[in-house]
Amino acid sequence: MAAVELHNVSKRYSGTTAISDLSLSVERGEVFGFLGPNGAGKSTTIDILLNYIRPTSGSVEILGKDVRRNPVVVKKRVGVLPDQYAVFERMSGRKHVEFAIRSKGADDDPTDLLERVRLESAADRPATSYSKGMKQRLMLAMGLVGSPDLLVLDEPSTGLDPLGVRVMRTIVREERERGATVFFSSHILEQVEAVCDRVGILNEGSLVALDSMDGLREAVGASSQLTVTLDRVTDGVLDELDALDGVTAVDVEGESLVVACENTAKASVIDAVRVDGNTVQNITTDEPSLEDLFVSYTTEEP
Numbered sequence: 001m002a003a004v005e006l007h008n009v010s011k012r013y014s015g016t017t018a019i020s021d022l023s024l025s026v027e028r029g030e031v032f033g034f035l036g037p038n039g040a041g042k043s044t045t046i047d048i049l050l051n052y053i054r055p056t057s058g059s060v061e062i063l064g065k066d067v068r069r070n071p072v073v074v075k076k077r078v079g080v081l082p083d084q085y086a087v088f089e090r091m092s093g094r095k096h097v098e099f100a101i102r103s104k105g106a107d108d109d110p111t112d113l114l115e116r117v118r119l120e121s122a123a124d125r126p127a128t129s130y131s132k133g134m135k136q137r138l139m140l141a142m143g144l145v146g147s148p149d150l151l152v153l154d155e156p157s158t159g160l161d162p163l164g165v166r167v168m169r170t171i172v173r174e175e176r177e178r179g180a181t182v183f184f185s186s187h188i189l190e191q192v193e194a195v196c197d198r199v200g201i202l203n204e205g206s207l208v209a210l211d212s213m214d215g216l217r218e219a220v221g222a223s224s225q226l227t228v229t230l231d232r233v234t235d236g237v238l239d240e241l242d243a244l245d246g247v248t249a250v251d252v253e254g255e256s257l258v259v260a261c262e263n264t265a266k267a268s269v270i271d272a273v274r275v276d277g278n279t280v281q282n283i284t285t286d287e288p289s290l291e292d293l294f295v296s297y298t299t300e301e302p
């Protein structure tokens with residue numbers, strides 16, 4: 001049984017399509033990164049899967065239950081770190097956690113939860129006096145109440161200090177070890193890269209990539225750009241490169257050739273440019289990063 005299933009979900013606001021026919025399945029025990037630039041539709045998707053808003057069409061199942069037909073069951077088994085939150089006036093961090101425990105009918109020890117998010121020394125201060133990162137860690141402690149089967153983290157790294165980023169990563173790993181599923185949304189690839197098993201990239205309301213981190217790395221690593229500076233660029237060199245398998249583009253910049261090619265073709269490129277007795281003066285390679293891949297998926301046709 002999947003932890004999260006979206007079946008052909010669309011959401012239209014007057015004049016705006018926020019989500020378009022989105023289908024997605026997240027397995028139990030998986031840490032899933034939900035990536036996309038601002039306005040891609042991440043929060044809308046999360047609001048639909050948490051049953052905060054109704055989709056225009058399509059349906060959502062969480063842990064095998066339709067969220068519209070079983071809202072209470074779903075709520076009990078899901079922990080959320082929301083994108084937007086406010087703390088209660090005059091209530092300490094500890095009181096916030098105790099409130100969450102009561103609301104969920106759980107029996108967690110508030111001190112344990114506050115220690116997990118490294119707020120033990122500030123636990124009895126009013127939460128209104130916390131920094132943004134501390135408030136976010138407090139919300140995370142509240143999301144962990146009741147050992148949820150699914151933890152939904154909406155943009156969890158915004159506003160976090162380095163300690164907060166470490167706490168977040170540790171907790172995601174601990175939750176995965178416990179067997180929980182984590183659905184982690186972010187517009188920052190680096191933050192999902194460190195913890196996620198699989199990522200989906202959302203752009204303008206549609207999923208444009210869905211792969212394991214390793215799969216994405218392979219896709220990125222499969223091609224690179226070589227810049228080869230020669231003593232002179234001859235027609236013979238260009239003909240040789242044109243004829244090579246795995247070369248996708250060649251640009252001439254003065255005495256340099258900028259060659260886009262598959263990684264496996266790099267050695268042949270270096271051999272080919274030596275035709276006509278040319279001498280190689282310099283070679284540099286430019287490997288695209290996962291960040292480049294994210295940008296390419298979200299700004300142009302991949």
Ligand SMILES: Nc1ncnc2c1ncn2[C@@H]1O[C@H](COP(=O)(O)OP(=O)(O)OP(=O)(O)O)[C@@H](O)[C@H]1O
Nearest residue numbers: 013016018036037038039040041042043044045187
């Ligand atoms: N209540 C609303 N009324 C009208 N349009 C909305 C509403 N909520 C979201 N939208 C639009 O839907 C689209 C998706 O917004 P959404 O907030 O889901 O994106 P996001 O990926 O979460 O962005 P961000 O990273 O900035 O939070 C945007 O074009 C947004 O303007």
